[in-house]
Amino acid sequence: MSDTPRLALPIVLVGPMGAGKSRVGQRLAASVGAPFVDTDLRIAERYGPIEEIFDREGEEYFRIVEREVVDEALREEAVISLGGGAVLHDDTRDDLAGLPVVWLQVSASAVAPRLAGGTRPLLADGGIERWSAILEARRPLYESVADFSIDTSRRSVARIVDDITGHFGGTR
Ligand SMILES: Nc1ncnc2c1ncn2[C@@H]1O[C@H](COP(=O)(O)OP(=O)(O)OP(=O)(O)O)[C@@H](O)[C@H]1O
Numbered sequence: 001m002s003d004t005p006r007l008a009l010p011i012v013l014v015g016p017m018g019a020g021k022s023r024v025g026q027r028l029a030a031s032v033g034a035p036f037v038d039t040d041l042r043i044a045e046r047y048g049p050i051e052e053i054f055d056r057e058g059e060e061y062f063r064i065v066e067r068e069v070v071d072e073a074l075r076e077e078a079v080i081s082l083g084g085g086a087v088l089h090d091d092t093r094d095d096l097a098g099l100p101v102v103w104l105q106v107s108a109s110a111v112a113p114r115l116a117g118g119t120r121p122l123l124a125d126g127g128i129e130r131w132s133a134i135l136e137a138r139r140p141l142y143e144s145v146a147d148f149s150i151d152t153s154r155r156s157v158a159r160i161v162d163d164i165t166g167h168f169g170g171t172r
């Protein structure tokens with residue numbers, strides 16, 4: 001018998017840009033020996049860089065493509081990090097109602113340095129004020145899908161992974 005944490009899969013990470021969904025998701029998957037799916041990466045592999053999709057086709061088209069990829073990913077036995085705006089889609093929120101969902105939270109002051117130098121299209125014209133406005137608009141959506149939330153502002157990725165396995169997991 002080992003003490004590898006065990007999780008019911010899929011398990012889904014949601015939250016605003018820079019909350020750590022990709023970093024934490026990758027580490028969580030490695031820690032439980034599960035595949036990792038980052039829906040933003042899957043979109044980029046299939047359709048090209050996200051900022052180019054926004055530039056060429058606009059946000060509405062991006063959300064259609066994102067929904068397709070999210071629909072597919074949520075059927076996989078994996079740790080799944082969703083894009084920050086995936087919860088905008090009604091069908092995605094319906095799907096999440098039956099799954100374990102972790103909401104990674106972060107304060108504006110803690111996220112600001114994490115976002116520096118990024119290419120996130122929705123922050124191209126607004127920086128941290130825009131990030132805060134987007135979060136406030138989406139807060140009720142994150143709240144409605146989440147089973148568990150963690151403030152990542154002053155918490156290491158390793159601690160966050162332990163929080164998640166402690167809350168949802170057993171050991172094997
Ligand atoms: N708990 C943490 N403490 C400090 N830095 C962190 C933490 N989690 C993530 N980071 C850093 O913050 C940045 C953003 O993290 P990450 O890309 O995982 O966010 P995200 O939620 O996936 O964002 P997006 O929605 O834009 O994809 C990265 O540089 C990452 O290394």
Ligand SMILES: O=C(O)C1=C[C@@H](O)[C@@H](O)[C@H](O)C1
Binds near residue numbers: 050083120
């Ligand atoms: O919050 C958002 O709407 C986004 C977050 C990123 O993960 C990407 O999915 C994209 O940049 C849009």
Ligand SMILES: [Mg+2]
Binds near residue numbers: 021
């Ligand atoms: Mg990410």
